Amino acid sequence: MDKLDPKTDGSSMDIVKDNIEQLKAIFPDVCCEDKVDFTALKQLLGDNVETREERYIFNWHGKSNARRIAQTQSTGTLRPCKEESKNWDSTQNLFIEGDNLEALKLLQKPYHKKVKMIYIDPPYNTGKEFIYPDNYKDNLNTYLEYTGQKDAEGRKFSSNSDSTGRYHTNWLNMMYPRLKLARNLLKDDGVIFISIDDNEQAN
Incomplete structure (x- = not known):
């Protein structure tokens, strides 16, 4: 793989701008000064x-x-660590230590549609305490209000309330942006493998 160029402008790829540019290429009539005319787009x-x-x-x-x-x-910035590296000038490998969401954003420019395979091993959302946060639960009262099972005063509308959906909410919110950004890195024939168990397999 190509090495990261340290001479960058210090920002990650502007995904919104890139989306608009792609839309311009397909439907030039719906874009004006980097704004999208959704009425015109719907007509087309x-x-x-x-x-x-x-x-x-x-x-x-x-x-x-x-x-x-x-x-x-x-x-954010990815700082090279030559003193801890091996074969710095010839290696084809890259190891990044840090927040994975920020790292994925910083990889959007240099590795956009260049990665052949991605393997991830995310938290399984088991409800147990691990070193890596693995208990993504929405507050029960918030969940009941959002799903219409309880009003603002705390009165339940349904006696048969769903008590499991809240366990998935924040886990999905954590996973979505990471998978979205990872997908941008894949080649057209690239693949992504995910280790997961029965807790979130359906999601």
């Missing part, structure tokens, strides 16, 4: 636009914010 797409508010979709509380997190630029 014709009957292929989904307008119903209720439809079958994989959704959860916080998904919109998770999408925004993936698109937010990072101003």
Whole structure:
């Protein structure tokens, strides 16, 4: 793999801008001064636009914010550590130590669509305490209010409340931006392998 160029502008790839550029290439008429005219876009797409508010979709509380997190630029820096490296001038390997979300953002520019295979081993969301945070649970009261099972005064609307969905919410919010950014790094024929158990396999 190519080495990271230390002479960068200090920011990660602007994913929103890149999305707009791709949209411009396909539908130049819907973009003006880096703004998207969604009315014009809907007209060009014709009957292929989904307008119903209720439809079958994989959704959860916080998904919109998770999408925004993936698109937010990072101003972090990857610092080379030559004294701890081997064969610095000839190695084809790269080891990054740090927050994986920030690292994925910083890899967007140099490795966009260049990676053949990704393997990840995320937290399994088992509810047990590990060194790596592995207990992503939404507050029960927040969950019940959001799902319409309880009002602001704490009165339950349903006696048959769902008590398991809240365990998945924050885990999904943690995973979504990382998978989204990892997908951007893959080649067209690239693959991603994920180790997971039954706790979140369905998600």
